[in-house]
Amino acid sequence: MESPQQRRDRRRAEKRRAIRMAAVRIALDEGIEAATVEAISAAADISPRTFFNYFASKEEALVMEPLWRPEELIDLLAARPADEPAFQSLRAVTRDLAVRINGIWGDMKPFIELRSRHPELAAKARAADETKLMDTVFEVVRSRPGVTGRIHARVLVVASFGATISAIQESQESGEPVERLLDEAFALLEKGL
Amino acid sequence: MESPQQRRDRRRAEKRRAIRMAAVRIALDEGIEAATVEAISAAADISPRTFFNYFASKEEALVMEPLWRPEELIDLLAARPADEPAFQSLRAVTRDLAVRINGIWGDMKPFIELRSRHPELAAKARAADETKLMDTVFEVVRSRPGVTGRIHARVLVVASFGATISAIQESQESGEPVERLLDEAFALLEKGL
DNA sequence: CGCAACACTTGCAGGCCGTGCAAGCTTTAC
DNA sequence: GTAAAGCTTGCACGGCCTGCAAGTGTTGCG
Numbered sequence A, B: 001m002e003s004p005q006q007r008r009d010r011r012r013a014e015k016r017r018a019i020r021m022a023a024v025r026i027a028l029d030e031g032i033e034a035a036t037v038e039a040i041s042a043a044a045d046i047s048p049r050t051f052f053n054y055f056a057s058k059e060e061a062l063v064m065e066p067l068w069r070p071e072e073l074i075d076l077l078a079a080r081p082a083d084e085p086a087f088q089s090l091r092a093v094t095r096d097l098a099v100r101i102n103g104i105w106g107d108m109k110p111f112i113e114l115r116s117r118h119p120e121l122a123a124k125a126r127a128a129d130e131t132k133l134m135d136t137v138f139e140v141v142r143s144r145p146g147v148t149g150r151i152h153a154r155v156l157v158v159a160s161f162g163a164t165i166s167a168i169q170e171s172q173e174s175g176e177p178v179e180r181l182l183d184e185a186f187a188l189l190e191k192g193l
Numbered sequence C: 001c002g003c004a005a006c007a008c009t010t011g012c013a014g015g016c017c018g019t020g021c022a023a024g025c026t027t028t029a030c
Numbered sequence D: 001g002t003a004a005a006g007c008t009t010g011c012a013c014g015g016c017c018t019g020c021a022a023g024t025g026t027t028g029c030g
Helices: A004-030 A038-046 A049-054 A058-062 A070-078 A086-105 A104-116 A119-142 A150-174 A179-193 B005-030 B037-044 B046-052 B058-062 B070-078 B086-117 B120-143 B151-176 B178-191
Strands: none
Touching: A004 A038, A004 A058, A004 A104, A038 A049, A038 A058, A049 A058, A058 A119, A070 A086, A070 A119, A086 A104, A086 A119, A086 A150, A086 A179, A104 A119, A119 A150, A119 B120, A150 B151, A150 B178, A179 B086, A179 B120, B005 B037, B005 B046, B005 B058, B005 B086, B037 B046, B037 B058, B046 B058, B058 B120, B070 B086, B070 B120, B070 B178, B086 B120, B086 B151, B086 B178, B120 B151, B151 B178
């Protein structure tokens, strides 16, 4: 059975999704300046005030849900063998996560289209939680064997994230499979630039 | 002598700087929520409307001027030998530019302090012009010899930028010289992770 | 069932950001 | 000295976002 709490969570998630869809549809069909909170709320059949019970900002509704949450990433890293080199752990973990994209590729399409028309959307949204993501991973990587110092850890993290995002972006533009591009990117990093 | 246009430009730059200083001082002394456009304008002795003749947004006044402009970076890359490997060009250019930081370290201090208290400031400001910066460099790197494809170029750029920013951040936190950390970071990338 | 606790939605009021416009003022050009 | 060009400012307005309190549904329990 479904507990009342689960029920509430599910309905909430559904409504959040519905609002998002309305927002993106307006932004794509009528231009981003037409996607005001008022217009989105009307389309989603809620009051403008309620919109902010679901999203902390208008922008949040116009970008896709982040693919990775910090806690999840930390769990996955912790699940790797403790003596595995940090670089290989990052490689394995980001590969697992990136592959998940293939399953939701269809859902991502409108967001990708919108982002390509308005790059500032992705930039701002990304910066906010991506730096936090990298900071948390940085803390994990620091304590791995073979990591000689803080700058080493920083470079490992920033290069791995960069490779992952590059592969995803390139895959979106060229249509090549994410896995192949990801392997190519990490192989370059492994063998040296 | 000074042409009238130069004179105007200079006065404008001075005023911009003065407004910035007022903004950062308020944000540091009284908290960031006290740094409203109204308060900043009053402190800088201009009208709130005029504030927006100098800055497109309030945030712009609270972060430091970007260290690198795209055109400048492209010029510097173009000045490198055309047959130099892309990685070495990036290494040399970012090193030159990063060293410039040592000359303006003092001016940067308030901004660094403010950014450390409010990370979202740096995140948003950075994302906006940093992605544009990387896109332009990407185009240059793509046409360098030895760059085998788009993903190769992407990884080169994102890793180099990541290394540079890591070195700068680490230097700010640890006090070690930027050059040393930069060398260490690029050496890691060169030999492979 | 009935009632109390809880969660969700909404309106209202208000602060803040950012922009177009037009009026005034200062500097520059001839 | 006068016209053109640039800068500053006030005004009005639209849009984002928040706290608060009132209203409406939902849940849990006797």
